[in-house]
Amino acid sequence: MAVAQLTRRRAIILLVLTSIILITLDLQNSSAISGLRNIFSTVFRPVESTARVITRPISNGWHGIFDYNDVLDENDRLRERIAQQEGATIAAAASVRLAQELLALNGLPTLAGINAVTAQVIGDSPTNFSQTIEINQGNESGIRVGMPVLNAAGLIGKITKVFSDRSVVMLITDPDFALSVKVVNSPRQTTTTTIAKSNAAVPSPVVPVEPDASLDTETSSTTTTTTTTTIAGFTPSVTTLPAVPSGVSSITVPLASDLAVRETGVIEGRGPSRQPTVRFISNAVRFGDIQVGVPIVTAGGSRSLSPPDILIGKVARVVERLGSAGPVLEIEPVADLTNLSFLRVLLYQPITEKATP
């Protein structure tokens, strides 16, 4: 009896030491741990598949009992939303095509040029302390660790583990998730003035000009002629034209201060019950006050794991901080992370990650 007790104690010490060593190795991304995971996965997968088949009726029954009313309500909501969005979709599609053409003309990267793999969600996280899901595509489909994952609404997470025929996706709400993002702030409210007379510095408020409106203003010594040309995405606002000789027309563009201002930060998850936040936003005067509802998109860049301009969410709350520390933004993701079924994995790797031939 005493011998057995001693053996068990030795086993406990051995297992504790093994665990500590494994934690240390895994935190340093040891390839040995990945190998062990793959071996265990190979053994465990058939057992799990069998369990999934056997328990499917039970989980279906569970969802039937507890989620039926929610599904009905959701159905009604979705029908209403579809009706609202049908018209907007056509206009949006035209705008997207136009934007892609403009980006292509200027040699800028677009999402349309990145290959993607469609995957289905096959499992949720079994624990309450990780925000991950499992999808049914792996490295056989070209998926690599770090690739961004989207649904129809926007970014939902990134690939953190890849097996041959499945992958694990870390959602943007996981506290370990971090990604550089851009905050596209609305134009600031400006009070611009026009100097109508070349040698007189008398400020006067400027009235917004309607598109296609022409205005002939005759002053004591100078004539100003305005021809407004609207550019998609820009808000026709004010005209500030220097005095030009009569008969010469020029194109009006918005003031620099009225263009959408972009500032980069880092989005970080905070668990399922709290919204992700964006930190490290500069509180420069140029950027102005961040409005609730402004969009948050991925920043891109040679080191970023995601291409630029994928929609993540919108600002739900702005928490101002004292001193030079910029504000913290609470983000409402556009994608519903509680109800994911089909996803798109962008086969995107930053230039710094691509293997050299």
Add this chain to the structure above:
Amino acid sequence: MIRFLTIMSSRWTRLVLVLLIVISLQTTLFAEMRPFGVAAQLVLLFVVVSGSINGSTIGALTGLIAGLMYDFVLPTPVGLTSLALGLAGATAGLLVYFFREPTWWMRLITIGVVSLLGEVYYPLAQTVVGLDGWLQFRIIKVAIVVAVCNLVLSPIAIFVCRWTLTERKLSV
């Protein structure tokens, strides 16, 4: 041959095989059935029950083995769940130790209390290795729901655990 049969019929081999089934149920059925948005922790229940029935040493061993197997399924660092569940198993064994002749309801209280504690050990362990962000007020709700679920499932778990961890003599 006899040695091989002895190893195969030992309770530890049986434990590994049963744990494979328990973990597969955890990653399929119990990952989908989420009362109040919380996943019941079947692996934790099995460990706690083994500790409360067989004492702290067996509880700790079961926890370490179960955790190590569970770790290979989870995306968190390998070894973390092992330590957390090992601690939970040992706690369950130690708590029962304070009752002179534990009755069934004392065991149930132990299972409930240690399930609650065991669910807190894991985010604590995550924080220790630098995976911050999980120690939130939500943990109270999670721990309570897990404890209640474990109490409901404990009769089945006690039966399975007894069958698994009973020492049997091999008669050849």
